[in-house]
Amino acid sequence: MSILLLLISGSCSAVASILLRVASQYAVVSGDLSTLLFARPNLMRGAALGAYGVGFLLYALALKRVELSIAYPVMVAVTVIELYLFSLWSGDGLSFKTISGAALLMAGVWLMYSSRGAAA
Template structure:
């Protein structure tokens, strides 16, 4: 696997992790006291995660086309979010799983010539 592909994969993972961190921050805000700093820290970590993902994605775009890079980055983000949902929230419904599978197959079809 080349460096460019690794950059895309890691960028997608950071993007998905940012979404997970924002979800955790929202849950902590509901449960936390007014003086709790955890939701703020989680939001800060989400911003940092988005930033790292953005930088890695920008570097990868120097060597790979947008029509390949973006779908792959989104596919990884989807997998991270679905994994979190299935493991920790336990609310992944069958239609969500099927729909996500269809999206991932579509991404594969779009990028398979890469």
Template sequence: MNFFSYAFASLFFSALCSAIASIILKYNDKLWFVSSITNVTLAKIPAVGFYGIGFILYSIGLREMDVSRAYPIMVSFAVIQLMILGYFFGETMTLKMLFGALLVVIGIFIINTSR
């Protein structure tokens, strides 16, 4: 399976939805479309929506890939995306974190090529 298949695309966007949902939950006061909602419970609805879309995309990815490969790949995508999104929200990026992200990318490659 190549890196440009529907399975990888759906896993990538599933992870992106999960990462966006996490950012909404963490930084809801910095996001214009959530910060205006005064009810704390209602402010979480966009995050739940993104998690739901991510779940659907993950299930699409599972059609073409075994769960033992799909889940680590999807989570790895989410880790990298959250590091990037977190940086834009002022979170610190250390050399250790960057090295860890590199190991994640190497792990994705190893999981995908080992059969």
């Protein structure tokens, strides 16, 4: 159950990052107050804050049962993988460096997770 909370927490962080990126691509033309408050970019930024908040709460719940040395890398790995997938989907592409970094991150998470049973 705690691993599921970490996976969802990482997904919330990825969604928030994607919303912030998409919101930054919009320009608010009008200067009146209703447009500034309810413009699509500002709604996306608000949704991103909400996603970060939900992710933080789920992460805090997962930390009750999972060691920090396992929880944080798992959550970050989920976030990074989802952001890489979004980059591929949106046509940004990935360089050899970013693919290598993701592979090293995943290898590190796997090593820490698999060694946890050996240390106990």
